[in-house]
Amino acid sequence: MPKLTVVISQAQGKNPAKQQLEAELVAALSSDANVEVSLVPNLYDLAADHSATQFLRSIPGDVIVLSWLFPRAARWILDRQNVRGHEGVSLLESKSDDEESDDESPARKNGNGRHGPDDAKKNGNGNGNGHGTEPDLRPVPNRKIYCLDLRDHSDAKVYLGEIRRIASEASLSLVDLFSFLKTQPQPERLEKYLRPLDLLAEQKSATSLDDDDDVPANGEVVRRRWYPVIDYSRCTNCMECIDFCLFGVYGLDPLGSILVEQQDSCKKGCPACSRVCPANAIVFPGHKTPAIAGADGEVGDVKIDLSKLFGAPSAVELAARERDVELVRDGRDIVGLSIGIPKRLKDKPKKPRDELDDLIDSLDALEL
Amino acid sequence: MSDLTFLMGKFEARIPTDRVYSDNHLWLQADDEPNCYRVGFTAYSVRLLQDVYFLEWSIDPHSAVHKKQEIGEIESSKAVSTLYAPVDGTILDFNERLLDDPSAINTDGYGKGFLFRMQTEVTFLTPEEYVAHLAAGWDKTEKLIKGQYN
Numbered sequence A: 001m002p003k004l005t006v007v008i009s010q011a012q013g014k015n016p017a018k019q020q021l022e023a024e025l026v027a028a029l030s031s032d033a034n035v036e037v038s039l040v041p042n043l044y045d046l047a048a049d050h051s052a053t054q055f056l057r058s059i060p061g062d063v064i065v066l067s068w069l070f071p072r073a074a075r076w077i078l079d080r081q082n083v084r085g086h087e088g089v090s091l092l093e094s095k096s097d098d099e100e101s102d103d104e105s106p107a108r109k110n111g112n113g114r115h116g117p118d119d120a121k122k123n124g125n126g127n128g129n130g131h132g133t134e135p136d137l138r139p140v141p142n143r144k145i146y147c148l149d150l151r152d153h154s155d156a157k158v159y160l161g162e163i164r165r166i167a168s169e170a171s172l173s174l175v176d177l178f179s180f181l182k183t184q185p186q187p188e189r190l191e192k193y194l195r196p197l198d199l200l201a202e203q204k205s206a207t208s209l210d211d212d213d214d215v216p217a218n219g220e221v222v223r224r225r226w227y228p229v230i231d232y233s234r235c236t237n238c239m240e241c242i243d244f245c246l247f248g249v250y251g252l253d254p255l256g257s258i259l260v261e262q263q264d265s266c267k268k269g270c271p272a273c274s275r276v277c278p279a280n281a282i283v284f285p286g287h288k289t290p291a292i293a294g295a296d297g298e299v300g301d302v303k304i305d306l307s308k309l310f311g312a313p314s315a316v317e318l319a320a321r322e323r324d325v326e327l328v329r330d331g332r333d334i335v336g337l338s339i340g341i342p343k344r345l346k347d348k349p350k351k352p353r354d355e356l357d358d359l360i361d362s363l364d365a366l367e368l
Numbered sequence B: 001m002s003d004l005t006f007l008m009g010k011f012e013a014r015i016p017t018d019r020v021y022s023d024n025h026l027w028l029q030a031d032d033e034p035n036c037y038r039v040g041f042t043a044y045s046v047r048l049l050q051d052v053y054f055l056e057w058s059i060d061p062h063s064a065v066h067k068k069q070e071i072g073e074i075e076s077s078k079a080v081s082t083l084y085a086p087v088d089g090t091i092l093d094f095n096e097r098l099l100d101d102p103s104a105i106n107t108d109g110y111g112k113g114f115l116f117r118m119q120t121e122v123t124f125l126t127p128e129e130y131v132a133h134l135a136a137g138w139d140k141t142e143k144l145i146k147g148q149y150n
């Protein structure tokens, strides 16, 4: 019977508290017969051809991914890497309430074409790893991916409890998982992920490193990256992002679906396009504003954002300003609000929106 | 001089007349040095925020800022917000006591719960003007206040 796989995605940087939580989890789970624990570099930073990415793709059954990211961000980063499955629902209390659970499943199950095959999508980003020449509209693999946010709790026990709960839940439905054993992991490349304790030890003894790069034990350098991640459960394929970004980050897959094609052309720190996306579908997992970093911002007891009340510039103002900064850095001319600003926003009456309008709107969105 | 009040539903937001106001709901009270103010949240802001439990500044003391520049983050039991400079000027220093425990924002928002000190040449709203500013937007907020906080 395949075990439940637990993947711990390491924090960026060398925060000792974070590393300790990772180590405690690995230590506790290594001795648990019901799970297989693995430690990988930060998910967001993994290149498509990194061995850890290939390892992730090779996991056959249910998987729990613990990362220092909002679950929604983690889920769509994995999706972009062709690590897919149904969303597993964690019962852990989280800072960002994610009750949306099956939100994306209907759209994706009935294969409405918005979501092309990720192998096609990898064009801009190096090759895939060989499998997946299938046509579009693949069904979502019949397994669950649980994404847990390691920032929610500081006590490893909380996570261990939830992992055991999921493990017992999963053991009831493990029978049909064998059908998913299609891909062939390359054993020698994968082995290192199955020895997380050695890996931790190796890391501890690693010599001091450039602060900006996290080097995993296998020697593959993982650079910090910065790029948009599309939440296809929200994206309406409206094309506003591709019109707005002047740096060639976005592209279309063969079926005309929006795609983050040239991830590494994105400007570090620039979150501009996420502000123009009308569906709030563009996530920058490393951004400090939770709504941009992938917090689930529209359900449950999520807090009201009072930023407008306290003087926030409008999203479009901000986006255009941020884009201009990057244009100047590239030695190009600033364009302000003249290019790629959606009509719906441009044609708005000049009178600045009252901050209270925005408040009311945000409440309407909450359906109070 | 007696304080003004602004009625938020049943809640009376007190607007003291010994200071001036910015349109983004901060009060400013002249400090010792010229053009220097203590700055804090008005009762109106605090009422919307409810219990503040997290406050963080993203700029260093003695930073020049421009209006609407992001300067920090706040989180309360009910809301989150980025914080923005009210006007062009220089943020001199932050209220240290809030950094460990921001509860003074709720208990003494017009006094010990001030946020920072700022130097600027800009003129601000008088208490009367600020109350008028609040009144102008009130109809729309009423629904919010009632639905959320009463």
Ligand code: SF4
Pocket: A230, A234, A235, A236, A237, A238, A239, A240, A241, A242, A258, A276, A277, A278, A279, A280, A281, A282
């Ligand atoms: S702007 Fe948002 S909704 Fe529109 S295509 Fe881009 S990601 Fe999708």
Ligand code: SF4
Pocket: A227, A228, A244, A245, A246, A247, A248, A249, A250, A265, A266, A267, A270, A271, A272, A273, A274, A323, A326
């Ligand atoms: S953040 Fe800026 S550079 Fe990156 S994709 Fe968006 S608009 Fe383009």
